[in-house]
Amino acid sequence: MPDFGSLFSANANNMKASTIRELLKLTQKPDIISFAGGLPAPDVFPVEDLRAAANIVFDRDARKALQYGTTEGDDGLRDELIKFESKQGVTIKKDNLLVVSASQQALDIVAKLFLDPGDYVIAGRPTYLGALQAIQSYSAKVLGIPFTDAQDGFDMQALEKRYAEAIAAGKKIKYIYVIPDFQNPAGFCWSLEKRQALLDFAYETGLPILEDSPYREIRFIGDPIPSMFQLDQDGANKGVVINLKTFSKILAPGTRMGWIMAAPALISKFVVAKQAMDLCTNVFTQMWLAEYMRTGKLDGVIASTREKYRVKRTMMTDALRKYMPNRDDIRWTEPEGGLFLWVTMPSFIDTDKLLLKAIERKVAFVAGSGFYIDEPEHNSMRMNFSYSSLDQIEEGVKRLGAVVAEAIREHEKA
Ligand SMILES: Cc1ncc(COP(=O)(O)O)c(C=O)c1O
Known part of the structure; x- marks a missing residue:
């Protein structure tokens, strides 16, 4: 194919592939516990009721x-x-x-x-x-x-x-x-x-x-x-x-x-x-x-989604309390809804680099820097709690806690 790059619009040249979505591909390997994506829990999808509704549309209209x-x-x-x-x-x-x-x-x-x-x-x-x-x-x-x-x-x-x-x-x-x-x-x-x-x-x-x-x-x-x-x-x-x-x-x-x-x-x-x-x-x-x-039936699906996510969010914040190094400069949000929480690390930890270490230990998150256009902050991470199972949340946070503890030790040695 000829190189059409010089013909692309100025807008096209301003479009950036999302580094997060690129990284997500890395984290989709089956043995990685990923808190990186933003996926709902698939077990909340009301498959049979949706199938019945689709059949009605095909039968009637x-x-x-x-x-x-x-x-x-x-x-x-x-x-x-x-x-x-x-x-x-x-x-x-x-x-x-x-x-x-x-x-x-x-x-x-x-x-x-x-x-x-x-x-x-x-x-x-x-x-x-x-x-x-x-x-x-x-x-x-x-x-x-x-x-x-x-x-x-x-x-x-x-x-x-x-x-x-x-x-x-x-x-x-x-x-x-x-x-x-x-x-x-x-x-x-x-x-x-x-x-x-x-x-x-x-x-x-x-x-x-x-x-x-x-x-x-x-x-x-x-x-x-x-x-x-x-x-x-x-x-x-x-x-x-x-x-x-x-x-x-x-x-x-x-x-x-x-x-x-x-x-x-x-x-x-x-x-x-x-x-x-x-x-x-x-x-x-x-x-x-x-x-x-x-x-x-939608209201019932929303109610059971809320209940599932409440339990998962609580599991994640409990696990963070249990496994993260206990320091004032490590904090996280405890949201009352949604799919994500936000962890802030000590300023000497760059979460872009920490992510690579975390992936080696088979756990993933999204580094916070991707959520800023101007002057990104580098010491935060987004963690999704809706998708992983309760066991995966506990194990994943445990692995992450060990990665963070190691990064702190290395910083203190240097
Ligand atoms: C804040 C926000 N807006 C929009 C979207 C896009 O959602 P949709 O699946 O409706 O396109 C998302 C998806 O995660 C989101 O977090």
Whole structure:
């Protein structure tokens, strides 16, 4: 094949293969205990009920399911999504909804609509890698905002300061990206006060908030805090929040199905952006999930997912207490939901290097540096607790504790 490299777009040259996804391939060997991926536990997938729903669609409505659909999404599925949201106190109509091929497509749609080369998106330090990739693929940049020590949201003073500096330097900021519920990678959950403060910041600055909520329903301890979408809706109702939801963590990621909730004028623009990508979301899958949702069994799946993950998260934090060297500079988050926790190491430990040692001992995590675009921090790691069995969690953390203890000994010798 001729070398077409010189013909690629500037955007293509800004697209970076995710080092994390490359590394994940290494960690997928069967004898490695991997806390690296972000996979749900496969035993929560309701295989038989999903099979029955698929059969009903084929028996009753095969020709519709095999035809093109509208870009906005299948009416039956949108009716079910409206009911699902209303049970959580969110009131939406069909014109607030766009069905998408899961949240990752939504991140791309939003970036495509808002970003010109050189624009900025405000996002947390650290934040979800796939959102960073979407932003970079439109040659845009990130204005990174640290979280408070209490890990309850952005450091608002830092936000105000960085925002003012960026505006004074002539930077164009287009939106604010946040994952308020059990953030990927660190498991942080925003307090009500911080959610309201960010909403007020959005009102003042005229910026939209992109609220990414894949883990919102996976709260296994405590009571839910209203989403920013809800707070806006129940308050000033200015329509500044774009909320992304997905079936990936509440049902099964292989469905590749999610939805965007936003003001109707924004949804219309997203529809046009999506048309150039795929015309419409997979019609069969939409009808299949609508049929499944009509059985009323999704709530039960979410409840049992929460319970499983509560037990696994507790197992992991207990194992960390048992096996990690006992030092003030080794800490971890204890999230009340989601799939991940975040471990911070002493500043002399570089987790990119530690990972190679860990893989030798047949245990893997994701080094934290991949979750920053600018000035990465090098002494943290993301650990997934949803996928491994309880025995693997105990054994894997034990191996990791030994790797960390060795790294500390080596540092002390040097
Ligand atoms: C914060 C966040 N947003 C979006 C996604 C993408 O999810 P989906 O499977 O819905 O595309 C993920 C996946 O892990 C995620 O963690």
